[in-house]
Amino acid sequence: MSKLTIALDIMGGDHGPPVILSAAVKAIELHPDVHFLLCGDQAVISPAIQNLTASQRSRVTVSHCDQVVEMGEAPTSALRNKKRSSMRRVIEYVQSNEADACVSAGNTGALLTLSFYLLKTLSGIDRPALISMMPTASHHNVFLLDLGANVNCTPEILFQYGVMGSVLAQEAAGIPSPRVALLNVGEEDIKGNAYVKLADQLFKDAPGINYIGYVEGDDIFTDKADVVVTDGFTGNVALKSSEGLAKLVINEVKRQSQKNFYTRLMAKIAFPLLKSIYNSVNPDQYNGASLIGLRGIVIKSHGNASKDAFYYAIVQAMKEAKMRVPDKIKTKIETVLLEQL
Incomplete structure (x- = not known):
């Protein structure tokens, strides 16, 4: 093209x-x-x-x-x-x-x-989903969906999200076999509501998906999975919370670095490091959710x-x-x- x-x-x-x-x-x-x-x-x-x-x-x-x-x-x-x-x-x-x-x-x-x-x-x-990339500790991006298109999702829709997310991760990030996970309140099989458990079984029965099971909220940023699937209500809360935290960290670093002469001096010395950190967590670069x-x-x-x-x-x-x-x-x-x- x-x-x-x-x-x-x-x-x-x-x-x-x-x-x-x-x-x-x-x-x-x-x-x-x-x-x-x-x-x-x-x-x-x-x-x-x-x-x-x-x-x-x-x-x-x-x-x-x-x-x-x-x-x-x-x-x-x-x-x-x-x-x-x-x-x-x-x-x-x-x-x-x-x-x-x-x-x-x-x-x-x-x-x-x-x-x-x-x-x-x-x-x-059945339904489209909003999906976007988020940063992880290893500097690989993770794809999170749904971010708010559908607040109530059936197990079948969650499964479809996983398939679509896997394709986008493969094409956009060049990952040959993206690791797909379901967001849950725990990694154990007994955890989660009925919809999550049924979706879990659908993923396990699908040989074409590299499904790794459940992940918790803090695992989104640890590079444990390449695609994290959830409903639109939970996904939107997770997205907005992470963006708010990123802005808080950025603003707090700026505030602390301007407190006095010594902090300004140290900030100037550490500027390359601070700039690198800012670039990695700045929400602007992850703007653009796909309605897939x-x-x-x-x-x-x-x-x-x-x-x-x-x-x-x-x-x-x-x-x-x-x-x-x-x-x-x-x-x-x-x-x-x-x-x-």
């Missing part, structure tokens, strides 16, 4: 068009193979791309949208009443194959609803993403488009289901 076309919802997110447009300009400057469909208010978009070179502007198409899905808007309202919104437009571009992927920092519920309605799920997949299981690529950025964070979401969209992730998931899920017959 020599040319990539990514549709961007310019109007979504807490910070609005300035952040998203800045991230798009950065991607245009750094990735000569990417083209953008910028969906939103043309009067807002046009000034932001004026400083691009003629060659760079040729890789941008502005798609004017006169409606915006608000951050607090009900998903059903977005589906019924916002048919000309920037969020819907980017998904429609993926649906029509005019875009290889789309990215939005807008209302999560609305994005899930619109994507499910327009793109539909792959055969063998659909017949197209949809990336959800944090609503409060910075320019750099949204840029990472764009990169994630480009990576998945190049790898043709939906096709790989379709092949894998069909193979696993066939083996179970």
Whole structure:
């Protein structure tokens, strides 16, 4: 795939068009193979791309949208009443194959609803899942899902999540046989609710998955597994808690390093080390949760993403488009289901 076309919802997110447009300009400057469909208010978009070179502007198409899905808007309202919104437009571009992927920092519920309605799920997949990478102690990333798409999951859906997560870990991280685990309150077989125990058995009966059993919350960051599967309620809490802790550590290091002359001196000496630690835990670089299981690529950025964070979401969209992730998931899920017959 020599040319990539990514549709961007310019109007979504807490910070609005300035952040998203800045991230798009950065991607245009750094990735000569990417083209953008910028969906939103043309009067807002046009000034932001004026400083691009003629060659760079040729890789941008502005798609004017006169409606915006608000951050607090009900998903059903977005589906019924916002048919000309920037969020819907980017998904429609993926649906029509005019875009290889789309990215939005807008209302999560609305994005899930619109994507499910327009793109539909792959055969063998009941519900899509939000999945993202998180850091571990060994500097390998772990894929955690679901991050909030479905707060109530059947054992079958948890199993499907594991299959999809395994494919993404294999393709995105180059892991030949990703270790898949179920998040639980203990590693023993007697631990967990009925749904987790039934999902555990489904994984054990599936020869095509490298299933290693249960892991606990603190194991997410120890490189014990490459893919950790849970329901959307627990996954979202785990994600937000880890991001909050990372920000707390970063801010506390900054605060302590500025207390007095000696701490400032020590911080200056230790700057390379502190910068390395900051880069490894900074949540911005892990921005961009994939809504996998659909017949197209949809990336959800944090609503409060910075320019750099949204840029990472764009990169994630480009990576998945190049790898043709939906096709790989379709092949894998069909193979696993066939083996179970």
